[in-house]
Amino acid sequence: MKDQNQNSGDNSTNIQAGTVNIHGISAIEARQIALDVYNSNFMSLAGIAKDIARSRAEEITEEFINKLQQQNPIGLEQAKDPDFQHALFGVQKEYARCGDREIGELLIDILIDRSKHPTRDILQIVLNESLTVAPKLTTDQLAALSIIFLFRYTINNGINSLSTYxxxxxxxxxxxxxxxxxxQVSYQHLEYSGCGAIxxxxLxxxxxxxxxxxxxxxxxLDETQFASKQFTIPRHSPIFSRCINNENNIQVNTINEEAIKTEADNHNIPESEIPKLIAMHNESMMNHEEIRDLTINGAPYxxxxFEIWSNSAMKNITLTSVGIAIGHANVKKDIGELTDLSIWIN
Known part of the structure; x- marks a missing residue:
């Protein structure tokens, strides 16, 4: 689990377990409710196994309450809700059984997202199911979900150069x-568990x-090729720029087709010119092998x-809402921040 130490500036306030009271329930009360849920529901174990399981349940509960206070303190009120208690117990039970820190952190992140949805909607249902499915997945399956999610379902609009890429x-x-x-069995299991369809x-x-x-x-395009396009747009328009990979040539100064449409609107470019801009953008593109090589040149890993994507079902699988939610949570667990899940599931 991640260190819970906090650093604050001169005018900031740290919130630690037990220091806040949101809508009538404190962190101490929420923690006790959470442990009561575990003690009342978990199977009876004997000897050392019982002690280990309880220790793990207390550990995951403490981590959850601390992180909930930091990210969504109003979610403490959820401790009184039967459906949320059921979800919380599932997290405690799974971590008490396996003690896997990676799974524990992932379940905490999903449970915190779940705390943001007190009413029964599609996101609540998907997150409840994700809490059940995630512990059934292996490290390689979680990694695959993360990569598939990022490449197939997201775009980073801050990427505007090879260095930012x-x-x-x-x-x-x-x-x-x-x-x-x-x-193949790894992706068959993802399909079986409801994370995707092969x-x-x-792609x-x-x-x-x-x-x-x-x-x-x-x-x-070189100057001759550019002239042959017969644009009514001036050559010095911001929609054009020197080619990122060949300064002697000219390219459309956007990242993809959707950006061409947006920039054309921003610069009052006639709608009749947009298909010609898109055609120039596509015709001047590197082929697949060149894209692969240039990517590997700056990111050898x-x-x-590329190899595994091409030689596995990664290229054939589309994610379900549960697969997207788990992939999203697994990425968020590693990088800390990510756009809200509701962008993809609503």
Missing amino acids: YKYLDLHIKPFASSISNR SISS ELPQLIRNQYGGLFSKG MSNV
């Missing part, structure tokens, strides 16, 4: 790159990268990701 991969993909597996159709990783961050992989 590589930094993004270092932060988000590298932690999982060495853990993924090409074993289809006949496939190669270079194509996904091209769709999302294609502007980084432009070869551009991506060699394993």
